[in-house]
Amino acid sequence: MRVPTGISELDAMLHGGLMRGDVTLLVGCAGTGKTTLALQYLVNGATKFHENGLYITFEEMPAQIYRDAASFGWDIRKLEAEGKLRVVCTSPPVLVQFVEQRNPIDAIISEINAKRIVIDSISHLENFIPASELRGELYRLINHLKMKELTSIFTAESHEVLGNQLVVTGVGLSFLVDCIILLRIVEIQSNLKKALTVLKIRGSDHDKQLREFEITPQGIKIAAPFAQYEGVLTGAPRRSFTEEAGRAWAEAFVRKRR
Amino acid sequence: MTTIPLSKLLGAMAVPVFIAILVALNILEPAKLDPALIFDPPLLIPTVNLFVSLVSFLVAYISARGYLGTGSTTLVFLGGGVLAYALAYVGSSTFLFQGSSNIAFTISAIQFLVGSILNAMGVVLALRASEESRPVRGKIVLLYVGVLILMVLVTVASSQGAFPPFFIPGVGSTPPRMWVLGTAVCVFALSSLGVMRLYAESKSDILYWYGLAMALIAVGLAAFFLQRVVGGPIGWVGRLAQYVGSVYFLVAVLATRGARTKGTPP
Amino acid sequence: MKETSLHELMEKLMGTEIKAELLRLFHMNPGILDTVEGIARRIGRMPKDVETEVSTLVELGVLRTERFGKLDVVSLNTSKDKEIQNRIATLIEGGGKR
Numbered sequence: 001m002r003v004p005t006g007i008s009e010l011d012a013m014l015h016g017g018l019m020r021g022d023v024t025l026l027v028g029c030a031g032t033g034k035t036t037l038a039l040q041y042l043v044n045g046a047t048k049f050h051e052n053g054l055y056i057t058f059e060e061m062p063a064q065i066y067r068d069a070a071s072f073g074w075d076i077r078k079l080e081a082e083g084k085l086r087v088v089c090t091s092p093p094v095l096v097q098f099v100e101q102r103n104p105i106d107a108i109i110s111e112i113n114a115k116r117i118v119i120d121s122i123s124h125l126e127n128f129i130p131a132s133e134l135r136g137e138l139y140r141l142i143n144h145l146k147m148k149e150l151t152s153i154f155t156a157e158s159h160e161v162l163g164n165q166l167v168v169t170g171v172g173l174s175f176l177v178d179c180i181i182l183l184r185i186v187e188i189q190s191n192l193k194k195a196l197t198v199l200k201i202r203g204s205d206h207d208k209q210l211r212e213f214e215i216t217p218q219g220i221k222i223a224a225p226f227a228q229y230e231g232v233l234t235g236a237p238r239r240s241f242t243e244e245a246g247r248a249w250a251e252a253f254v255r256k257r258r
Numbered sequence: 259m260t261t262i263p264l265s266k267l268l269g270a271m272a273v274p275v276f277i278a279i280l281v282a283l284n285i286l287e288p289a290k291l292d293p294a295l296i297f298d299p300p301l302l303i304p305t306v307n308l309f310v311s312l313v314s315f316l317v318a319y320i321s322a323r324g325y326l327g328t329g330s331t332t333l334v335f336l337g338g339g340v341l342a343y344a345l346a347y348v349g350s351s352t353f354l355f356q357g358s359s360n361i362a363f364t365i366s367a368i369q370f371l372v373g374s375i376l377n378a379m380g381v382v383l384a385l386r387a388s389e390e391s392r393p394v395r396g397k398i399v400l401l402y403v404g405v406l407i408l409m410v411l412v413t414v415a416s417s418q419g420a421f422p423p424f425f426i427p428g429v430g431s432t433p434p435r436m437w438v439l440g441t442a443v444c445v446f447a448l449s450s451l452g453v454m455r456l457y458a459e460s461k462s463d464i465l466y467w468y469g470l471a472m473a474l475i476a477v478g479l480a481a482f483f484l485q486r487v488v489g490g491p492i493g494w495v496g497r498l499a500q501y502v503g504s505v506y507f508l509v510a511v512l513a514t515r516g517a518r519t520k521g522t523p524p
Numbered sequence: 525m526k527e528t529s530l531h532e533l534m535e536k537l538m539g540t541e542i543k544a545e546l547l548r549l550f551h552m553n554p555g556i557l558d559t560v561e562g563i564a565r566r567i568g569r570m571p572k573d574v575e576t577e578v579s580t581l582v583e584l585g586v587l588r589t590e591r592f593g594k595l596d597v598v599s600l601n602t603s604k605d606k607e608i609q610n611r612i613a614t615l616i617e618g619g620g621k622r
Contacts, residue, residue, distance in 0.1 A: 061566070062553040080555075087555040090597075091562035097592045104557060104590070104597050241515070246323030248514035250330040252464040253384040253456065 003051070003116070003151040006044025007037070009222035010181075013198050013207035018179060022202070023142050023152045025122075025173060028183030032194060033215050034155040035060065035068070037183075038118040040219045041153055043074045045116045046084035053116035054108060054150075055087045056095065058124040062087040072219050083112050092128040095119070096137045098144065109148055117145060121155040122173070135172065142176055178202040183213075186232050195232060196222060269470055269506065276477045276499040283492050284484050298489025304351035306501060311351075313504040314344030320511060322398050329393040332383040338401045339377030340507075342369050343475070345409045363425035363482075364416040367438040369409055370479055374445035376405075377472070381452035430486035439483045446476035467510035474503030530615035536584060537608070542569055542577040550587065550600040557599045584608075 004017035011017045018024055028034045042053035057065060065087050069076045079085035086108055094104050108114070122138070129137050145152045156173065174180055180199040185192050196213045198206040209225035210232050226232045230240055239247070321337025324330065346369030353362035415421060424435035431439065453469035456462075481496020538544040545567045550556055556563070564574040578598055581587040585604040589596045 062555045089553055089556045089566075090558050091565075094558060094562070094592070094595060094597055097595050097597075102592075104592050104595075108557075242320055242323050243327060245320045245511055245514040246325075246333075247327045248324075249320050249464060250324035250328040250333055252460070252462040252468075252514075253332045253336070253380075254330065254387070 004044075004049060005037075005041045006048050007040060007220050007222065009211070010037075010196075010220070013209075013211070013222070014179075014201065015204060015206055018151055018153075019201065019204060020151055021146050021149055022178035023145065023154060023176070024179040024181060025177040026153050026155045026181050026183065027158050028155075029158045029185065032183035032185060033213070033220060034157075034183060035065075035120055036072070036215055037220050038120055038153050038155055039065070039069055039074065039076075040072070042085055042116055042118055043069070043076075043079070046079050051115040052084045052112045053086075053118070054105065054112065054114040055085065056105065056117065056119045057087065057089050058092060058121070060089075060120070062089050072217065074219075086112050086114070092125045096125070096129065096141055098140060101144070103144060106148075109150070114150060116152075117150045118153045119155070121157055123155075123157040135176070138173060138176055174200075184232075186226075188226075188229065188232075195226065266466060269467065269509075272499075272502055273470065273473045273477060276474065276495065276502075279495050280477065280481050280484065280492065280499075283495060287486070287490070287492060295491060296487060296489040297494065303497070306497070307347040307351040310500060310504045311344045311347045313507050314340050314347070316511060317507050318344060318402070320514075322402070325398050326393045326395060331397075332380045334398050334401055335376045335380030335383065337380075337398065338405050339373045339375070339380060341402055342373035342376060342405045342409075345405065346370050346373065349409055349413060359427055360423050360425050361413075361416045363431070363435060364421050365409065365412055366482075367424055367435050367442070368412050370442040371438050371445075372405065372408060374442040374449065376401075378445050378449045378452075381449045381456075384456055385452055427487065431483060436483060439479055443476050443479045443483060446472050446479065450476060463513035464510045467506045467513060471503040471506035471510065474499045474506065478503065530612065533608075533612065533615065536580075537586070540577060542567070542573055543581065545569070546574070546577055546581060547586070550605075554600050554602060557597055559595055559597060563598060 001020040002011075002014075002016035002018065003020050003022075004011045005014070026034050026038060039055065042055055045051040045053050055065065066076050076085060076087060080087065088105060088108060090104070097104060109117075125134060125137065142152075154173075154177065179201045182197050182199050184195045184197075186195045187193075194213050194215070195210050197210045198208070200206075211222050211225045213220055213222040215221075229238065229243075231238055238244075318337045318341040321333040321340065325333040325337065346366040349369060350362040350366035353359070353365065422434050423432050424438070425431055450469050450472035453465055453472055457465035457469055478496040478498075478500035481492050481499065485493040485496065487493070538547060546563070549563070549567055556566075558566070560575045560578055561571045563578065564571040567574070578587060578589075582589055582598075585601055586608060587598055588601040588604075589598050591597075
């Protein structure tokens with residue numbers, strides 16, 4: 001069973017949406033729109049699909065979340081008052097604290113009957129949990145969320161803005177999660193553009209194209225694939241030969257107006 | 259004064275050389291050709307025509323990509339013209355292989371004429387410096403499919419005898435073919451001049467080789483105009499001119515890469 | 525909470541700079557669910573200084589703590605907080621006196 005994000009083009013790329021109960025890793029460097037996409041997932045869930053959601057933030061304060069969401073027309077406070085969404089600001093040690101299989105956020109999950117959860121961002125756990133224990137803690141957290149039948153999105157920071165390197169965590173988080181969506185900034189003809197691709201979905205096929213997306217006043221909008229370019233993810237894209245040739249062909253026949 | 263590279267000079271020389279050979283053969287070739295001088299293996303012409311078709315399809319594809327990338331209507335017509343030219347070879351090869359030379363020459367002559375007209379329209383638009391608009395995929399699809407449908411219709415009509423004979427073996431081209439081919443020759447030649455005028459302004463290698471390709475196509479068609487028997491020397495010289503023209507098309511395509519690498523306008 | 529004047533109530537709630545910062549933090553961000561160390565980081569204070577003030581606010585009922593393993597997790601007591609806000613409003617309307 002699928003859990004639609006509510007972003008129609010993304011759901012089409014995911015062949016209907018995320019898989020129920022799965023954990024999705026949303027990876028990107030600063031400014032790529034991870035928080036916006038994650039918020040949109042929860043807001044859409046609450047307003048379109050009757051699925052309440054929980055937003056866990058470590059660094060960004062709820063007041064800022066409310067303000068940023070309002071710029072897209074999303075009234076988070078109203079959704080909280082209606083019991084459809086909750087923004088929780090906490091620290092990583094609290095999130096990974098389990099006592100007799102109970103976690104501090106369990107009460108909130110039950111209170112609002114949450115079906116969706118976002119953790120923004122999972123990279124902060126590295127600052128609080130020793131590397132030797134991090135994978136184990138993540139594994140426990142993931143299993144706990146799956147037991148609660150939550151469809152989760154973890155955002156994660158990638159430190160490379162441009163270029164062909166991609167490192168998320170050093171602990172193989174990509175192996176623990178069920179789905180990975182990659183957000184990148186790419187340079188196309190001296191312009192910085194945002195690109196999105198689905199790297200993996202366990203147990204399902206997905207769109208394998210790299211697509212441009214924008215952050216519009218209504219939220220994330222995904223556009224056409226970068227079909228005419230090659231090497232976009234390497235940070236040094238170039239147009240395909242026929243695309244280049246076509247443009248050169250057209251320019252050759254353009255007569256300068258006198 | 260900038261010197262013209264040797265490669266370009268040699269390339270340009272092909273046109274007068276082919277013209278001179280054709281004129282000489284037309285004068286020297288007897289009315290009834292010795293069978294020893296006829297060279298017409300059944301698979302050879304279709305095979306070498308395949309090269310011309312493939313190169314022309316490539317040019318048509320690049321024109322389409324260029325239109326979709328820039329919205330230049332010039333490329334819609336240039337591409338359509340080259341596509342018609344490519345389909346002329348496909349059609350004629352198919353029916354030559356089946357031994358139906360009249361149908362083959364009818365299809366090819368009409369497609370050559372269509373190709374020349376579309377190509378000329380593109381050159382005129384280029385000379386008039388027409389503005390680019392937002393590319394509409396349907397526009398180019400419509401024209402390309404239209405060219406294809408036209409070929410199908412001409413093929414069917416020709417097979418049904420709807421057209422007067424265009425070619426009589428042993429006699430040569432009939433007046434209808436001469437009119438159609440003659441018009442195509444003139445239009446291609448004028449297009450070539452138009453492209454070379456554009457080249458004179460921009461010094462673009464693409465235009466140089468494209469213009470020469472148009473000129474050689476015109477020369478080749480003129481040879482078909484003159485040939486009296488399939489497989490004769492005049493026909494082969496004409497074919498050779500068109501094969502060289504296809505090579506020039508390829509050089510024009512390759513010139514796009516060189517221009518982009520240099521960072522100068524192509 | 526015992527009946528008290530507006531002045532006394534405000535003194536208890538915001539008598540120190542840190543208490544005022546804590547109240548402001550939790551009112552603007554009611555979803556905070558964190559340890560004293562985490563809260564101290566958010567207002568740029570030392571955990572030792574924040575711990576005392578948090579204890580005071582817990583006694584007043586504005587905040588609550590819950591023990592999870594070796595962590596004391598602090599959050600806003602929304603119902604009590606509302607009660608206190610109403611109490612402040614009443615006292616203001618009543619001229620600040622009991």
